[in-house]
Amino acid sequence: MIQAPVTPILGRGGVIFLVLLLAVAILVPVLNLFATPGSALHVPDYMVTLIGKYLCYALLALAVDLVWGFCGILSLGHGAFFALGGYAMGMYLMRQIGSRGVYGNPELPDFMVFLNWKELPWYWQGFEYFPFALLMVFLVPGALAFVFGWLAFRSRVTGVYLSIITQAMTFALLLAFFRNDMGFGGNNGLTDFKDILGFPVQASTTRAVLYFCSALALGGCFILARRIVSSKLGLVLVSIRDAESRTRFLGYRVEHYKLFVFTVSAMMAGLAGALYVPQVGIINPSEFSPENSIETVIWTAFGGRGTLWGAALGAIVVNAAKSWFTGLLPDAWLFILGGLFIVVTLFMPKGLAGIFSGWRWAPRPPVTEAAKVSTQAAE
Amino acid sequence: MKITRRGILKSAVALSAVAAAAGLPTYAFAEGETIKVGILHSLSGTMAISETTLKDVMLMLIEQQNAKGGLLGKKLEAVVVDPASDWPLFAEKARQLISADKCAAVFGCWTSVSRKSVLPVFEELNGLLFYPVQYEGEESSKNVFYTGAAPNQQAIPAVDYLANEGVQRWVLAGTDYVYPRTTNKILETYLKDVLKVAPDDIMINYTPFGHSDWQSIVADIKKFGSAGKKTAVVSTINGDANVPFYKELGQQGVAATDIPVVAFSVGEEELAGIDKGPLVGHLAAWNYFMSIENPTNADFIKSWKTFIKDDKRVTNDPMEAHFIGFNMWVEAVKKAGTTDTDPVADAIIGVAVPNLSGGYSTMMPNHHITKPVLIGEIQESGQFEIVWQTPGLVVGDEWSDFLPDSKDLISDWRKPLSCGNFNVATGKCGGAG
Amino acid sequence: MRSLAAILMLLLMTCGVWASDAAQLINALAPGDFKERETAISALAASGAEEAAPVLQALSGGNLYVRKSDGKVFIAETRGDALALTDPVGMAAAGEGAKADIEKIKINNNLRRLISNALGGLTMVSTDPAARRKAALSVLKSGDPAALPSLEKAISDEKDAGLAALMKQAAAAATLRSDRSDAEKMAAIGVLKERTDRDTAALLTAFAATTDSGLKDAATAAAQSIESTLARWAAVQNVWYGLSLSSVLLLAAIGLAITFGVMGVINMAHGEMVMLGAYTTYVVQGMVAQHAPGLLPYALLLAVPAAFLVSGSVGVALERCVIRFLYGRPLETLLATWGVSLVLQQAVRSIFGPTNKEVTTPAWMSGSVDVGGVLSLTMNRIVILAFALAVFAGLMMLMKASTAGLQMRAVTQNRPMANAMGIRSNWVDALTFGLGSGIAGLAGVALSQIDNVSPNLGQSYIIDSFLVVVFGGVGNLWGTLAGAVTLGVANKFLEPFAGAVLGKILILIAVILFIQKRPRGLFALKGRWVEA
Secondary structure: OOOOEOOOOOHHHHHHHHHHHHHHHHHHHHHHHHOOOOOOOOOOHHHHHHHHHHHHHHHHHHHHHHHHHHHOOOOOOHHHHHHHHHHHHHHHHHHHHHHHOOOOOOOOOHHHHHOOOOOOOHHHOOOOOHHHHHHHHHHHHHHHHHHHHHHHHHOOOOHHHHHHHHHHHHHHHHHHHHOHHHOOOHHHOEEOOOEEOOEEOOOHHHHHHHHHHHHHHHHHHHHHHHHHHHEHHHHHHHHHHHOHHHHHHOOOOHHHHHHHHHHHHHHHHHHHHHHHHHHHOEEOHHHHOHHHHHHHHHHHHHHOOOOOHHHHHHHHHHHHHHHHHHHHOOOOHHHHHHHHHHHHHHHOOOOHHHHHHOOOOOOOOOOOHHHHHHHHHHO | OOOOHHHHHHHHHHHHHHHHHHOOOOOOOOOOOEEEEEEEOOOOOOOHHHHHHHHHHHHHHHHHHHHOOOEOOEEEEEEEEOOOOOHHHHHHHHHHHHHHOOOOEEEEOOOHHHHHHHHHHHHHHOOOEEEOOOOOOOOOOOOEEEOOOOHHHOHHHHHHHHHHOOOOEEEEEEEOOHHHHHHHHHHHHHHHHOOOOOHHHEEEEEEOOOOOOOHHHHHHHHHHOOOOOOEEEEEEOOHHHHHHHHHHHHHOOOOOOOOOEEEOOOOHHHHOOOOOHHHOOOEEEEOOOOOOOOHHHHHHHHHHHHHHOOOOOOOOHHHHHHHHHHHHHHHHHHHHOOOOHHHHHHHHOOOEEEOOOOOEEEEOOOOEEEEOOEEEEEOOOOOEEEEEEOOOOEEOOOOOOOOOOOOOEEEEOOOOOOEEEEEOOOOEEOOOO | OHHHHHHHHHHHHHHOHHHOOHHHHHHOOOOOOHHHHHHHHHHHHHHOOOOHHHHHHHHHOOOEEEEOOOOOEEEEEEEOOEEEEEEOOOOEEEEEEEOOOEEEOOOOHHHHHHHHHHHHHHOOOOOOHHHHHHHHHHHHHHOOHHHHHHHHHHHHHOOOHHHHHHHHHHHHHHHHHOOOOHHHHHHHHHHHHOOOOHHHHHHHHHHHHHOOOHHHHHHHHHHHHHHHHHHHHHHHHHHHHHHHHHHHHHHHHHHHHHHHHHOOOOOOOHHHHHHHHHHHHHHHHHHHHHHOHHHHHHHHHHHHHHHHHHHHHHHHHHHHHOHHHHOOOHHHHHHHHHHHHHHHHHHHHHHHOOOOOOOOOOHHHOOEEEEOOOEEEEHHHHHHHHHHHHHHHHHHHHHHHOHHHHHHHHHHHOHHHHHHOOOOHHHHHHHHHHHHHHHHHHHHHHHOOOOOOOOOOOHHHHHHHHHHHHHHOOOOHHHHHHHHHHHHHHHHHHHHHHHHHHHHHHHHHHHHHHHHHOOOOOOOOOOHHHHO
8 A cells, every 4th residue: 555655754854863763772771781880871770661661652652643643533542552562462471470470370360360260261362472462462453443443434433523432442441451350450450570582571681672672663663654654645644634525525535544544553552562561560451541542642742743753752751751750849740741731832833843943932823714724624 | 959859858847846846966967878768659640649648647757767866877868759640650660769769668559550560670679668558468579568457457357347246238349450359359258158148148349440420339239238137338449439439328328327338448538528427337447547545646646737737637547557667667777787678678577666556566477567457437527436446466467368279378588488478288489389 | 135125124114113313324324335335225215214315315426425533424515625514314514524534435336226216216206396207217217116105105196197107107117026916017017018118128028037927928028019119110210310420421511512512622621620610619618617607508509609710710811821822723722731731630739638628518418309209319419410400501591692602602603704793702712711611610519519529530520521522512512411411321221230330331332333323423513614
């Protein structure tokens, strides 16, 4: 479906982003593993994991930007795909614990043992194999997005209606995964992981590798996403964003394009979740919470919608600010974060990415009617 | 400047005030020589409602300890962070507290999931966590000290009390997460096997977090309770959903004299937000009530009200757990002469400190503590009147005897066993073996 | 224990001790544990002493104290740091006592029940009809046979027909537990059968379990007939639960139907406007309690305009300072209002503290109304339902029949044209947003009666609110009403079968599928401008 690019794949911003990403991807683990601890250059272990986590969020924001920034699909449920990918990975990691759980049951995870489950449910079968789990990381979110998208786009559900039903989807999943009867550990989720592919998840080398993989995944998905949006298909997506009905009247099967990009984006989110779980050490239903999905959209908007690299940057900056302020000003950090969102919306309509194309000092003047129509269509 | 500028300022001001008032010499602490104590409680998000108080109580305890001359001649310094009721953030903050801030001990967490989230971090980085909340048991970690109640220190005595009062029919109502699930599993076995209750006389109900519409469930409870046998509700409903639950009970006229509700997560703090009038006589089982009368408790309440500058604030069970845990840690550090994790973890076993209910609590080799169990009835004032208490102290049982897979397990962190899940049937460490 | 008390009572009566010193009986309440106190309470109640009723009432109310030095029992009232004592014998003031010298006599649930039963017998002949009704109800619940003689006397004296019928039912309940003849018991079953409520069914079931005679079948049949009547009414009861849930959803969503539905602002701070309303209620109640305690029962009514004003002015300020720069960029309103919601939450947390705040329920909103003896409708839900409908009707009137409403609709439908007609669209925007926020504040007043008043209050309703507005059709107030009712009632019908969690999941899935069928909600707006 993707044809030859019709605009430059990366662009100036994209190149700078990739170079920076590559530098961070290599420097951080190298400084962590080889610099002497205590020296100014040494990056402590927790920093590696922390940045690794940000990179996973960045990938999620990238996935949101792909559908929202380029196709006008405002998904308030992307956290669901992220969490599903995370659960797939978490299930693999749980199976790797084997008989090292507290009850020493070789077959069942601890939470099943103390709830008196006798055998492994069918949907846990196969997750002891890494390739299978990896396949599921893409397949489960992809399939959900495909079915959901197929239904929604075919019925021409658009705008806020689509946003709210994606939110309903993630909320329904949240409630479902909370139920202990589902067999995913209920509210406690999956935790206490030991090994990944035979390497202990807590070793600094494993962490460094996971970190590097996250950076790699982010870079790879960025290139893929750029490749999609810079092709002819990408132009159709943008035209769907700006004038869906007109595109349809021109003979394009709008729902096919939307479905394709929505599914790809969901798979990216799933990958982000899968990389997130071993680094954070827990996956729990709260990842499905609609608030998380809304936050993801906010990172994207904060960084600059429709640039891809801006979204990734937004995710990193917002989360770094969150980490920093929750430690520095535990009682007041919400004022700062909230204030930041307001200020950015008012004074930097293009988000952080807009800084590079000029800082706007005054609130935006009233928009012209034509511009308003086009943005409304984008919702 | 570090995170704790406010904390230092506060404690410095209070310190001099206390010293001046008591005519004590002001201790001169060596500059930069501090022992850091991490406080890992949510100050925003859904759990802030319960956890903020615990952060404040820790700040007070640290301030008091500094007024007494600190620890090992050094000043204690509180490091407060906000994990924002976000479970992965708990793990991140725990990592930061141990490896970046080098905290000697961390006091924190409330929900089970937050504890589960930080547990691998504490084990990996070999830190110390004091966990102050009643929980479901089925866990024992070398690095965690459980100062809240295990199910046998709260749930089982409460059921015993009610059975003694003639209750024959039981509703086990809980929020659908691991603490109610496990507690109810234990209680169900206990009711059936020990109290010989027929399965028909047990109703189990789970609701989602923050459930706010209780009309149908309260009506169901009323219906269940009208079968001619005396009925009681054992509630493991989580904090947030309790207010609408109790409001609905009051509205539908379920009085404690008809169907008493005994709760394990409703204390003085939670009651502060409810109209107590219709609730008089409903019960709670805890290891501490603010209404206990003894000099230690009176002192604690007084200093808490002074510290928080609000005469209306109440004290509750998890606060007592922090009081005990903190004092135990202080004693253990003094005994070990260092704040290093391993010597302190060894030294703390067997340490006994006064609790607020008028006796002493001891840290047992399974990292749980001994506590009395009290049953209280809600009064209109928002306080509990103690109607029953265990004759002696109860040792926290981490592996329940009423779950098939855990009844053979014990935990003993003393050398040479040093094992959290020793199987007495197979004689091996590591679960079923 | 009850039989023991009865024996004791008989013993006391036969020995003629019942005329002996009441003080001794009263002082016997203090020493020993709950079991001994139980005996003492029964003895006091059986003595028929005139002091019995006030003393037991004091004991039940926690106002009975014992002097530690000599074990003498007093009725006491807190007066400053000390207690004002009243000697129960003769009801004479007996000076003051320091708190350290006297101790409260504790009771537990069992004793509380025993006292209320005993008081039932003692207050049956009271001159106050309300007290008699209460006494009859208490006997009805306990079925205490000891109350039979006084009950029968009361029936013959009773003038009020309704009350007499109630007393007869109470007497029937007591008869079942007594040692009267089978014929009398059979008649009692017939009387009780008319009372279709759960407690009576329970009474009959319990009775059936204790007897083997022909009475067993009659009692079982009567219990079953009550049960089946109740089961038939269960659907109606469910509709009621559904409607009252709907009213909560409607209140929570209707403000959003304005800010989001009509104005197109994705208002993430809507929940916080609700929260502000609830906190305003708390503050108003506190102020009334301090300055005009007599008005306390009506504090909630005062809170209604106050909450509207507080949330409404915050809304206007929000519109003027932030949102007006974002018209035409609705998605950015999501970002900004999310920021606003974080700030508001934390501000409330800083000012009021993170813990729940207590908002009391006034007496006129407490308790429940029995409809035909089978439906029990709680007062607070009735009031909230009525309030929701009133708010909705008021809003419809405002939108459809006033100049302001006309201007609001004009501006949201076609801004340049409205401007051209001389409407000050800036002000209309601010007022519309203020109106939506103010209504959210009203919702907060209602929610303070059934939910936590905490900084997180708003967040728990925001998702449901959006769902209701979208399900009903954005921009259509009738749609919001229909959406709230559909979701609320459906939820309550699913809950008994699927459980609370699964029921909610099913509702969400149903909404997702429904939107496929009608992509613009239940009541889609038609017309070209919708597509713009």
